Amino acid sequence: RACVGAAAAAFPRRPRDRGGRAVAMDFAELEKKEGVRLSWNAWPSSRIEATRVVLPFGAVCTPCKPMPEMPVLPYAPVVCTECSAVLNPYCMVDYHQKRWQCCLCNTGNALPRNYHEINENNLPAELFPGYITVEYQMDNKNPRPPCFLLVLDTTMSAEELQDAKDSVGQLVALLPEECLVGLVTFGATVTVHELCESAMPRSYVLRGTDDVTQEQLKRLLQLELSPHEHATYDKIKGSAVAQSNAASRRFILPVSECEFALQTILDELEPDPFPREPGTRPFRATGVAIAVAQGLVAESHSAQGARVMVFTSGPCTMGPGTVVGRDMSENLRTHADFNKGSAKHFKAACKYYNSLGIRLATHAHTLDVFACSLDQ
Known part of the structure; x- marks a missing residue:
């Protein structure tokens, strides 16, 4: 639809009435x-009236x-x-x-x-x-279930993290069984969790200091075929190796197939163990986490409905997309800083997040950010 x-x-x-006076409308x-x-x-009736409008339409x-x-x-x-x-x-x-x-x-x-x-x-x-x-109302000849990739910040207290895990678990429980879900957690590093049934579930930990492209992510998560497998790959029939390595069979699965594994991972999540000195903000690689999530959904669900849902407890403090330094003496930029052009990380962060927006839009994907910061 x-x-x-x-x-x-x-x-x-x-x-307006015949005398040109405005008629009241029940808006x-x-x-x-x-x-x-x-x-x-x-609507302003002239250009002069339009210039007098302070707020945009x-x-x-x-x-x-x-x-x-x-x-x-x-x-x-x-x-x-x-x-x-x-x-x-x-x-x-x-x-x-x-x-x-x-x-x-x-x-x-x-x-x-x-x-x-x-x-x-x-x-x-x-x-x-x-x-x-x-x-x-249009006929959809090839209906596909929506995809939700959950990106959870772990740089918070144990009580706050437990509340966040409960909320995410409730969200997954309310989704229809055919919906596809995946999980990425981040702090000083970014962790991509496998949700497939396995005797020993695996997670891939990536550094939070460097941007990750889709091609790099394919290599890091072992989503591409080896030279020998690529040489013997049949484009028409496919191969069991390619299907088993696909992101849609390891990291993003239907709720009916991965709800237990996902809930187990959430239950075992602990606050980010990276040391934090007094008077400093935690290491939070939000920019890299979004880039990893974008590359993962682009690899598995390109050109179909998908949402990257980020749950974060504060601003990005490290890696690409940083908006504030770790030292608590450095306050978040204000509108006055924007007007003066003195916002320290503004231009670099804007450039990076704009590039992420283009990546997401190219594959028809959406980014949702649920943020709350109480450390100011």
Whole structure:
């Protein structure tokens, strides 16, 4: 399914009466009906008014908001070739030329062939004035279960870590059995845990000081074939060695197959043992942990739904992506530091995390960060 909030595509002007005065609108009722909340409920009528707006325009959409009366269209949406916006009632349509203009980027697009019979009196459902928010229900010929890679910070007290482990265990227990899960833990080092059934479960420990690319991760986790295996590999039939070494059979498995192993690993987790001097922050390699998680899901679930979920107790203090030093006398940067350009780690951290964002977006993956820091 694909939910499209077309109301977020354009900010309508506030209705006015014949005298030009603004007419009151029930924005709460509109929000309840459409599932969209706007930062401003009136569009500036001139460029001068636009320059006087202090806060930027924005929209918060709730794609899964229950709407019993929401129209459901049993076909794929028509999208803009430039920005992928969806055809909606705010777009201009030329019924003679069979073209439509995107209301976001103003790109002209040709209507598909099955729309060539439309006119002012024969409109598709997505152009009905009242169909501002609709849901498209499309057939998925190859449905695949979603993937969740859990990345857990262990640089916290035993009590806090126990609470975190309980929360992660509860999260896994609530997932459907077909969902895929994996586990990465980090502190001064990054540990990738095998979840497959084995007499002796293995974990791979990586240094938290250096970035790790997908190709490097394949070698470190032994996900690639040896020269002899590669020479005898049959691309059509595959090989038992390649299948057994695949990340989807070792590190990321369905909940039904790995829930016991995952819960056992969580129960045995201890706070990061790396020594910490008084007056210093713990070694926390968050940047490398995210890079490892990204490479792992890219290797096993490229171009399909996957989420990297990071649970951390503080800022990154070592390796690429560092945002603050370990010495507690060094405070986290503030907005004033940004304005003065004196934020010590800002540029390097931005560059690194932007590169991670590009890696994730390339494979259609999402990063969630659940963070809490009480050491300031």
